Ligand code: BG6
């Protein structure tokens with residue numbers, strides 16, 4: 273390993289859904305079901321814009337494509353319905369649901385002397401981390417319930433950097449969502465996108481998955 277390159281960062285801050293585990297798929301299925309009940313066409317392309325966007329923000333985007341207006345009470349009920357479906361989909365998750373290379377990527381950061389953070393806007397993040405059995409691999413996990421603004425606002429990554437005592441310029445952010453990469457860049461950090469370069473155009477580096485995560489390359 274090239275220690276000179278590791279000197280560039282003090283902390284690595286990971287997104288959860290779609291990076292460490294494939295819960296992005298469960299969010300997609302739950303939103304698809306909700307959209308269908310409201311007569312809104314929903315597909316992978318629509319879903320791409322929702323990745324990294326918080327629950328109410330995602331719902332608003334779906335309902336914008338509906339033919340009628342919704343009251344706040346109706347919106348809250350629909351958000352609750354989606355979450356119940358999502359919670360049921362994640363109920364049987366185990367450490368087997370970690371994506372390939374996820375544990376190795378987290379461990380490689382610690383081994384290189386860096387702090388490890390988690391920046392997910394999901395209010396279910398603590399439950400998912402617990403089911404995956406990886407809570408102890410993080411030095412700090414942002415509590416999404418305490419955020420004023422979701423991604424693409426930089427708040428979540430800046431909050432993680434501050435808690436990890438790292439300057440934003442010395443942080444690496446790892447994200448699968450367009451909004452998440454925008455959040456990392458707005459925070460003044462280096463972004464590793466997980467997915468496709470054509471989608472994650474703003475990322476500094478793009479890898480297909482954490483199995484390809486290598487600190488020597490960033
Ligand atoms: C993000 C997902 O991590 O969390 C989004 O990418 C999701 O798809 C958001 O909407 C909020 O999750 P939750 O669990 O609070 O509804």
Ligand code: MG
Nearest residue numbers: 287289290448
């Ligand atoms: Mg994600």
